[in-house]
Amino acid sequence: MAHDDLPALSKILQDAETMAAYEHPFSDEETQAWLDKQFTRYQTDGFGLWAVILKETGEMIGQCGLTVQDADGKQVIEIGYLFQRAFWHKGYAIEAAVGCKKYAFETLKLNEVYSIIRDTNFASMNVAIRNGMTVRGRSTKHYRGVDMPHYIFSAQKGDK
DSSP: OOGGGHHHHHHHHTOTTTTGGGTSOOOHHHHHHHHHHHHHHHHHTSOOEEEEEOTTTOOEEEEEEEEEEEETTEEEEEEEEEEOGGGTTSSHHHHHHHHHHHHHHHTSOOSEEEEEEETTOHHHHHHHHHTTOEEEEEEEEEETTEEEEEEEEEEETTOO
16 A cells, blocks of 8 residues: 555545444544554565555555454464455455465465454455365454454465
């Protein structure tokens, strides 16, 4: 992502339905902080969430990428994805997630990647399953005073 992706990112992070798993749409300040965090990730980790661009129009329709996350006390590399609601159920999330898994295994030489998904987010769970992931555990994240149960999905290099 780049600084000029802020308006497109705002369409995602400031949409209440899209952000249901977070229990709230983001403010302008939270959206800017999210984008800034990606820049920090690019510098420190060499990766982060990347812009997903619609080839036909050049429009940023979502974000997908790799981030370091806590999975029940263990630091793991997660494939995460968030898309504008207008582009849900069109195959973009799975296409991007598959590409991220391939990058993690082939370029970064990782042996396992994760997706940590809120237990109410069935669409994201379906993306993880279609990306060859299985549930390996459960955890609860505490965010904004709310306990949020999550499933910990993962795929290991060489899984079918």
